[in-house]
Amino acid sequence: MNILLGWGGRIRGLFADNKGPWGPSGSSEEPPADDGHGGGPWGEPPSGGRRGLGVRSVGPLDELLRRGRMRFGGGGGLPGRPDRSLILWAIVGFIVIWLIFTTVHSIAPGERGVVTRFGRYSYTLGPGVGLTLPSPVDRVQKVDVESIRTADLGSQSSEDLMLTGDQNLLDIAYSVRWNVKNPEWYLFQLADPEETIRQVGESAMRAVIADVSLQDAMGDKRGEIEAQVAERMQRILDGYRSGIAVQGVAIQQADPPAEVNDAFKEVTAAQQQAQSYINNANAYALQRVRNAQGEAAAFDKVYQQYKLAPEVTRRRMYYETMEQVLSKLPKTIVEAPGVTPYLPLPQVQKEQQGQQEQQQ
Amino acid sequence: MTGYVRRHPLLSGVIAFFALVLLLSSFPIVPETKQAVVVRFGKPERILNRFEPGRPIGAAGAGLSYRIPIVDQIVWIDKRVLAVDMEPQPVLSTDQRRLMVDAYARYRIVDPLLMYIRSTTEDNLKSQLQTILRSDVRNELGSQPFAALLSPERQGIMDDVRKVLNSQAANFGVEIVDVRIKKTDLPDGAPLDSAFDRMRTARYQEAQSIRAQGNKQAQIIMAEADAEAAQTYAASYGKDPQFYDFYRAMQSYKSTFVTGTEGKPAAPTNIILSPQNDYLKEFTGRAK
8 A cells, every 4th residue: 555655645746846847937927916826826835825725734735845845856765754644635635526526516407417326326416506425426417308409300411202191202301309308217218319219200200191191291281290290209209218208390391202393393383273264264254244234234224214215215326326337437328229339349448548547 | 464565565556456456346336227147157147137117217226236256247238228220121012012111129138147148249139139120020011911011000010010029039038119110112213213103193183183173163153254244134134125126236336337346446347328228218308
C-alpha cells in the first residue's frame, strides 16, 4: 500500500511543480484581485485571501505548497513522513468531490432519473434535486419523458411503395411522434427502442394501408388512417412493455407512384373537364329559361292590350312590322300577274354590298 | 505485515492490486437488462436474474451477486426484448403470384441456460432464429391466396406464424413476443410493371367515365332547361294560339329582315311584291 501512496505523492508533487510557475506570474501581472481564480490556490502562499478557505484546510494546504516548492527546488527523494497527511487530504478531497458529484443529482423538468442500486432498479427521481447513494452503489440514468421525438418513415428521398387493399401502389411518407411514458420500461425492456418504433410504425402503417383503397389513402380518410396506425402502434408497443407513448402519426405524403402520375393527372383533368361541361350547361339553362320567361312576359303584355281591341291592334302591328321590314329593303313590285321579269340578282346583290361598304 | 510491505513495496503493491481485482470480480453487478449464466469449468452452475414474466422491475434478480473468481465464468445474456430482422424474400401465393415479404420478430430469451447450451452466443442465436423465421414465414404465407397476403393480420395468419415460430424457438430457450410483416412489395420487373399498367388503365377508365358523367349531367341540365322554357312558353302562348301565330310571325319578319338574329345583321334581301299582296291592297286603290 505504501508504494501506491508514494506514487500518488509523486504525481501530486509533479502537479505542484507544474502549477508553480503559474502562481507567481499571475500574481505579478495582476495584484491580489486575481487570487480568486486562475492559479491562485496553487500559487505562492502569501498572495492569498485563500486562507479564508477554512481553518482546517490551512495546514495541509501549506504543507502541500511547501512540498511543491521543495520539489521545484530539486529535492528528488521518495516521499517521507510529511507526505502521509498530504496524500490523506488529497484522498479525502477526492472522496468529498466524488460524493458530491455522485449523490446529488439535478433532474431537469421533463426528465426522470432512474436509479439502479448495484444494477437493480431501485426508484425513480422526479424533477428537482435528488439524492442517491454514491456512485458504485447507485447509478442514475436520466430519461427525457416530456419532449416529443419524431421518427420519419417512408419515402423521404426515394420512392417507398406500399400495396393498398385494392392492390394498387402508394408512395407514402409519414412520421411518428412519440415520447417516453415509463422510463424504467424504456430503459430495461427493449434492446433498441428507436429501431423498434420504426419497425412497428412500418408494420402498422402497412397493415392499415392494406385495408383501405388507394383513393381513401390519398384522400379524405387520411385522418382515420393516422389514428388507426397510432392506435395499432400503441397496442404493439404496449405488448412489448416498451414504456413508449405514441403521440401521433402524421402522413406527410400519400401519392401515386411517379410511374403512373400522368394517368392520375388525366383523372384530375377529366374532373375539371366534366365540371366545365356542367358549367356550360348551367349557363345555357339559365339563359334559356330567362329568355323564355322574358318572351312569355312580353307576349302576355301585348296580349293584354290585344284583347282590349283585337282587330285594330292586329292591323296596327301588321303595318308597323311591314313598314319596318320594307322600308329598309330594296323592293320590286311586279304589276302584271303571271309575268316574271328577269332580274339580274347577282348584280343587285353586288350593288347592295357596295352600298353597305360605303356606309361603313 | 507492515514490515513485509516496507521491505517489498513493489511486490506487495502488485499483490494488493490483484487482490482488489479478485475481490471486485467476486461480486459481479447484474444489471436489469442482463441475465447471466455462471459457468464453472464449462458446466453451468447458476442463472442470475432470469426473466420471469409478470415480475416487476426492481424485484429480486438484478443487483449484486457473487462468484468464485477464475473458477466461475459469467456468460451475459440480454434480458430485453430483442429483434431479429428477416431479409426481404419472395413468397409465392396459391394463385401463383409473387410477393416480396419483409418481416421481423421480437423475442426474449426466457431460458438463458438452454439458450447457452444450444446457441452459446447471442449472435448464433440470432442467425438460427433468422433461418427459422424465414422458412416459417414462407411456409405459412405460401399457402395463402394473394389477397390474404396483403393483410395477413386480418386473417390471423401472423398468429399462426408466431405459434409455429414459438414452438421451434422454445428449443433455444426463446419466447417469440411478436412476428410482424414489415413490408409486402411486388417484385421488380414484370409484376411491378403490370401493376403500374393496371393502375394506369384504371385511371384512364375513371377519367373517361368522369367525362361521360359530366356530359350526361350537362345534357340533363340543358334538357330540363328546354322543358322549363317550353312550359313557360306554352303557359303563356296557349292563351290564344291564333294571336301567338300572328305575333310570332311579326317578330320573325322583323328579325329575319331587319335586326337579324344573335348579333348577326340580317342578310341583304330583295323583295318582289305582287300588287295583290295584302300590304299593298290599298296601293292599287281598289276597294275591298
